[in-house]
Amino acid sequence: MALFSNTATLLGKELRTEFRSRELLTTTSVFILIVLVLFSFATNPGTEEARQFAPGLLWLAILFASSLMFQSCFLREQANDTLSSLRLAVSDPFAIFLAKLIANTLFLLLTEALMLPFFAIFYNITLWAELPILSLVLFLGSVGIAVAGTAISAISAQARMRELLLPLLLLPLLTPVLVVSATVTGSLLDRDPVVQWKGIAFLGVFDLVFLTALWIFGQYFLEE
């Protein structure tokens, strides 16, 4: 189908652009690391209370990092004025969003994968046992963040004060993701791990709602 082939081509472009320089991945990873370190200064890591806060802090760090990461998403196109050529190149403008969305999810997951070992060490948490489910939670959470982030990035790129505007618009929208992901991750990494399937399903619903909204309204974000 034209949508999938267009998306695949655009996705290839996104990935190639990023992996050529890797600047987004490196800066975002370092940022999450800095945030985790700062949290340790603000709290008291290694104690039992810190273990309880740790999952929330992890997701908070991911959220902050993503609000920086998505800045360049559509700004990159604006700077080089490539958006109009992209629009001409595809039959369905949703392909542009889908490609950026998949790329953003991948970048987020990569940075999370890089950060997890540090998180485990700093907060004295073993991840191995629950890694499959944890990966699922990270995946669903990251998809949700990426969907909302890509949409908001398209909006903020067309406004002034975009560096401040993007987090301002994005972070309140992502409250459900933060709450549920942090809680589910917390119970997963507890001394007696429990898998909250309801929470995982909720994350799936969040992703579905916003993905559908983006599919319906995506074309209007990119109008001339």
Added chain:
Amino acid sequence: MTKRILLGVVATALLIIAAYANFYVAPNERTMGVIQRIFYFHAATAWAGEMVFFVCFLANLLYVWKREQKYDWLGVTCAEVGLACITIVLITGPIWAKPVWGIYWTWDARLTSTFVLWLLYVSYLLLRTLIEEPSRRALLSALFGIFAFLDVPLVFFSIRWWRTQHPAPVIMGGQGSGLDPTMQKVFFFNVLVMHVFCVFLIVERYILEKLRNDVDLLQREAEAQ
């Protein structure tokens, strides 16, 4: 013009009558006493505010679909009026809560989602100030408004199912079931009054937006000459 003045007078009169009912018609609540009388104003304003935001959501959808200016005007109007309502809710709530619960605030589902709702529509209005071109501003803020409104039930349920640890406040939860019949009547009267008052504010604010558009058009005509 006279119709608008009439609406304003009626709305204000109803507001005063509602206040009278809240203080003199409604019976005293057994456990909380007089502080409970805030509830009629507070909860009715919350209902009206949420209804106004729903109208904003509809206006946003209609704008994206039809691209007619009037839907943009209605959208920003409802966002401002709704925000005024929710600001009142967020202030009167803690005033009620402190004597009753001993704390000003708690992070349960209703309070948190109300606060996030407030933040989202403040962002909506802020976004509008940061886009110059009128049709672009209308479109992008409508799109954000749609996403924001879709988010609110998700926020509510995420907190309800994963954060509310203590029982929901008895008064603000499905009160209809446990409320004295007179109290019920007073409450629903307040709901009606707040809706009428919001309609009045929406009319006035909408006219302001239309006037702004008239000024823009006239300015352009003046410059063209």
Added chain:
Amino acid sequence: MKNLDSVFAAYVIGWGIFFVFFLSIVRRTSALRSEVDRLKNSISRSK
């Protein structure tokens, strides 16, 4: 009645916010109306 002042505060603040909001609308509306008149005059003069 011990909490009466809290109740009054709530109503005063609530009504106050509505009143201030309405006042700001009235102020802006009258400013725009005079602007409309001014522009109409200048257009008809230059015609």
